[in-house]
Amino acid sequence: MPSGSVIQYAYQTSAVAVTNANNSYVATSVAIAFTPKFSSSTIQIHWDGHFSKLASAGGGFGYGIFKDGTALHDIAADSGPQPYTIYKDETRIIGRFSRTISHSAGNTNARTYTCQFRGYSSMTVIANNGSGGGSPEEIMTVMEITG
Numbered sequence: 001m002p003s004g005s006v007i008q009y010a011y012q013t014s015a016v017a018v019t020n021a022n023n024s025y026v027a028t029s030v031a032i033a034f035t036p037k038f039s040s041s042t043i044q045i046h047w048d049g050h051f052s053k054l055a056s057a058g059g060g061f062g063y064g065i066f067k068d069g070t071a072l073h074d075i076a077a078d079s080g081p082q083p084y085t086i087y088k089d090e091t092r093i094i095g096r097f098s099r100t101i102s103h104s105a106g107n108t109n110a111r112t113y114t115c116q117f118r119g120y121s122s123m124t125v126i127a128n129n130g131s132g133g134g135s136p137e138e139i140m141t142v143m144e145i146t147g
Contacts, residue, residue, distance in 0.1 A: 003146050003147065004145060005145065005146045006144070007038070007041060009143050010032050010141070011032075012032055013138065014137065015130065015136065017126055017128045017130060018128065019125075020124070021119065021122055022118065022122060025116035025118045026117065027116050028114070028115045029127070030114070030139070030140040031112055031140075034110070034111060034113060034142050037108065038108065039105050039106055042144075043103055043144055043145075045113050045140070046098070046100040047138065048097070048098040049127060049137070050094075050096050050097075050128055050129065050137070051094075051095070051117065051126070051127055051129075052094040052125070052126050053125050054129075056091050058088060058090060058091075059093075059121070060086050060087030060123070061118060061120060062076065062085040063075070063097065064099065064115070064117075071116075073101055085097075094129075114140075115127075
């Protein structure tokens with residue numbers, strides 16, 4: 001198989017709302033269990049979804065792609081429990097966000113990929129908040145690519 005070929009592909013969608021008001025990361029409602037076929041492969045993960053922070057003060061939140069509960073990249077933050085992938089000095093933050101990351105498979109062990117998020121200093125953040133009408137949906141894709 002030529003380098004750069006997709007060996008396997010998985011995806012999942014969900015519109016289930018998840019609320020987090022804690023000083024810890026929690027997963028959105030998608031999770032993909034994935035077992036690479038080759039340790040030399042590259043794994044690419046893409047997540048796209050809807051977040052909202054409805055508090056009437058400045059604030060923000062952080063989010064990222066996690067493998068078995070461990071972030072695969074840095075998530076910007078002030079000192080302490082204050083992530084700020086996005087931050088506003090104003091009121092609400094509502095919108096679609098995405099992240100794509102690639103990493104080496106490293107082994108052929110089963111693993112689970114998630115998108116996790118938390119608010120700035122325990123600020124409430126909601127993934128897939130459909131309370132204003134409509135039905136926001138998130139999607140996650142995972143691809144194994146030959147090295």
